[in-house]
Amino acid sequence: MGKVLFAVCAFLATCIVALALVSYFGRDEETLAVDNLLAEDLTRRIQTAESETDGEVDLVTATDFAWDRVLIVAPETPRETLERELDGEFNGVLNYDVESGELFVFERAGRVVRFADYRGRGRFEGFERPVATLTDEEAVLRVDNLTIRPG
Secondary structure (H helix, E strand, O other): OHHHHHHHHHHHHHHHHHHHHHHHHOOOOOOEEOOHHHHHHHHHHHHHHHHHOOOEEEHHHHOOOOOOEEEEEOOOOOHHHHHHHHOOOOOEEOOOOOOOOOEEEEEEOOEEEEEEEOOOOOEEOOOOOOEEEEEOOOOEEEEEOOEEEEO
């Protein structure tokens, strides 16, 4: 009876180790998904800025996480261009296959911490193209008639 119990336990342990190895070696590279709540909040703040905050959107107060640089990336910017600006790989993935507006890519100490896409009807003007860089000290947007400019 003891030998059978030992054999069953050994078999189960082998199966668990095999499953762990398959899971570890079969995983995809780490990706970062678009922050949908942040995207919706930033879009809402921009859309309502003229009536609620006299046309100003402060990205520092709009976010609840630490960051020191935000990249505002124009639509259809090649991933390679963004990665050159980031000095590294960008593993961001949008959750759907529709055209989105500008991307807000937030960094802290050289690492992407979050990113969100703009989903509104506004036009971004006055920003360096295809990638504009703003520090946390200068990350204020001015909205006038749904035209978004650096503040």
